[in-house]
Amino acid sequence: MNRHQKQPHFIVRNPAYRQAFQRLDESLEKNLGFSNAEKIRLMRKAMFADVDALEKSGTVKLPD
Secondary structure, three states: OOOOOOOOOOOOOOHHHHHHHHHHHHHHHHHOOOOHHHHHHHHHHHHOHHHHHHHHHOOOOOOO
16 A cells, blocks of 8 residues: 555636636526426427437337
């Protein structure tokens, strides 16, 4: 066993991203009166639109 273990390397992210996402979240909360369930539904609709189209066409069959 090594007495002097290496310190973990932390991922340093640009703080501008955090501030930008925080401002985006704040503006969404102000401008959208949706509940969390509605937000999730809208995100799912946007992210999986191609899968939904394939499912409707009969190309893809998702399990229930």
